[in-house]
Amino acid sequence: AQTVTQSQPEMSVQEAETVTLSCTYDTSESDYYLFWYKQPPSRQMILVIRQEAYKQQNATENRFSVNFQKAAKSFSLKISDSQLGDAAMYFCAYSPAGTASKLTFGTGTRLQVTL
Amino acid sequence: SAVISQKPSRDICQRGTSLTIQCQVDSQVTMMFWYRQQPGQSLTLIATANQGSEATYESGFVIDKFPISRPNLTFSTLTVSNMSPEDSSIYLCSGGRGLADTQYFGPGTRLTVL
Numbered sequence: 001a002q003t004v005t006q007s008q009p010e011m012s013v014q015e016a017e018t019v020t021l022s023c024t025y026d027t028s029e030s031d032y033y034l035f036w037y038k039q040p041p042s043r044q045m046i047l048v049i050r051q052e053a054y055k056q057q058n059a060t061e062n063r064f065s066v067n068f069q070k071a072a073k074s075f076s077l078k079i080s081d082s083q084l085g086d087a088a089m090y091f092c093a094y095s096p097a098g099t100a101s102k103l104t105f106g107t108g109t110r111l112q113v114t115l
Numbered sequence: 116s117a118v119i120s121q122k123p124s125r126d127i128c129q130r131g132t133s134l135t136i137q138c139q140v141d142s143q144v145t146m147m148f149w150y151r152q153q154p155g156q157s158l159t160l161i162a163t164a165n166q167g168s169e170a171t172y173e174s175g176f177v178i179d180k181f182p183i184s185r186p187n188l189t190f191s192t193l194t195v196s197n198m199s200p201e202d203s204s205i206y207l208c209s210g211g212r213g214l215a216d217t218q219y220f221g222p223g224t225r226l227t228v229l
Contacts, residue, residue, distance in 0.1 A: 035217070037220075042222070043152075043205055043222065043223045043225070044220065044222045044223070045158075045207060045209075045220035045223075046220075047217055047218075047219065050217055091157060091158070095218075101146050101148075101211045101216060101218055102148065102160055102163065103148075103150075103158070103160065103209075103218060104160075105157045105158045105159075106157060107156075107157045108157050
């Protein structure tokens, strides 16, 4: 079974600074997808960024980028120029390719953004 | 992206009763799923909602407890049956358009069972 591990229960960053959230996963599949979702207090799950395992290039979305290390099974999220609105729970998730897009989530990292 | 709505947004129920949660997607999606998020926990997949047929349940979840319907491509319901306080959670539905498409989530239903 696939597992997703987020070893940082809480992180804190000052506004305008950069923070990196860690995620590792375990799978025997060669093709899969990785995601970062954000869950603010409103509890709405919001997609932050997505990475296809077959792509070597790291995904980027504005201030959000990932460091995808397939051999190490590592998928970290970097948030640049942090803003107060970035404060939320961040979940790393895995989905094997070729199945019904079922997501396996990590335990989450709570990000605080301070002034 | 898909816009997904859920009703109700929250409810407080008595033990032994049942609650049906509705999920509506603004466009046709191939796959719909139901997740549970227990207090302070991550999301756990309950089942895949299949159009016109029985849902596919994950280990630890059974149809008698969590009956699911999906009469068409844009609508699904999840019933939490014979509730106990342990069922107090946020229940979220999600939808995606392909086998490996990105899933979009509804706003969740916060259920409290007394």
